[in-house]
Amino acid sequence: MPSFSLALSMDTSAASRQDAAAPSEMSMDVAASSPIGETERFTNTMDPNQSVQPTREQCKKQELLAAVQEYFHYRNLLDCFAAYNAWSDCLAHKPVKGTASAALPMADWSAQFKTLSLRTEESLRRLLESDWLSHDIHAASDDRHSGRNSFGDPARNAELETLRNWxxxxxxxxxxxxxxxxxxxxxxxxxxxxxxSDLVADEQFQLYREFMKTHQLPKLLYLFAQSSMALLKTSTSPFASS
Incomplete structure (x- = not known):
């Protein structure tokens, strides 16, 4: 009797282990046949180095985007010229001190000149920080369906580079x-x-490249020297003479 009970318990344990293993095998079969499993197998068969060719519609959108960006860059340049001309005209009409009626006009002029100075600075900085006519915007935009390469034309890129350098x-x-x-x-x-000078040397905008190409770094350094001399003459400078 003890041996029969022992054999019966061993058979029961083996059956329990088989029943416990059955769901895991079934879950593996279900996972293998699931859509996720199919997607993973399909993804693994794709070549990661294979490039996707742009469609005709995508090429047209890219060319249109480049043209719109170029238009806004030109408009930004015209805004800079307009703002600077207004500022320069205001500076040229600065009231002369010492006249009998100079007090009120000088106050009005100072307020107007301050407003124009802030506005002009904003316009000029906006252009300098906009990657104006940079190669990133005017990169080659191939139309693989028609064979055209309007924005990648070497002559056109040379003209844009010359304009940016100036x-x-x-x-x-x-x-x-x-x-x-x-x-x-x-x-x-x-x-x-x-x-x-920090803006000119900033690697994000790389404005120094245009000065190097046009050999205008000496002129820029001379202007910074003028600012340094003016700073030495101010009372707030620690190096100013008492």
Whole structure:
């Protein structure tokens, strides 16, 4: 009797183990036949180095986007010229001190000049920080269906690069002039005229490249030297003479 009971208990334990193993095998079969499993097997068979060719519609959208961006860059440049001309005209009509009626006009002029200085600085900085006509925006945009490559044309890219090489240094020079000449009404602009070097050297915008290509770094350094000399003459400078 004891041996029969022992054999019966062993058979029962074996059957229990088989029943417990059955659900796991079934779950493996279900997982293998599930849509997720099919997706994983399909993904593993794809070549990660295979490039997807753009469609005609995608190429047209890319060209349209580049054209719109270029248009806004030109409009931004015209806004800069308009703002600078208004600022320069206001500076040229600065009232002469010492006249009998100079007190009130000088106050009005200072308020107007301050407003124009802030507005012009904002416009000029916006252009300098916008990657104006950079190669990232005007990268080659191939139309593989028609064989055209309008934005990747070497002659066109050369023209855009020439335009950028002229505009970027000119805008930096004008921004420095605005900051230096307006520090009488906005004292902090004197420090900004020196800190402008940080913007030129910033790797994010790489404005220094245009100065190197056009050999205008000496002129820029001369302007920074002017700001440094003006800073030495201010009473707030620790190096100013007493």
């Amino acid at each position: 505009v970027i240094p000119e805008i930096v020079f004008r921004l420095h002039t605005v900051l230096l000449e307006s520090h009488s009404v906005i004292p902090s602009n004197l420090d900004k005229s020196i800190q402008l």
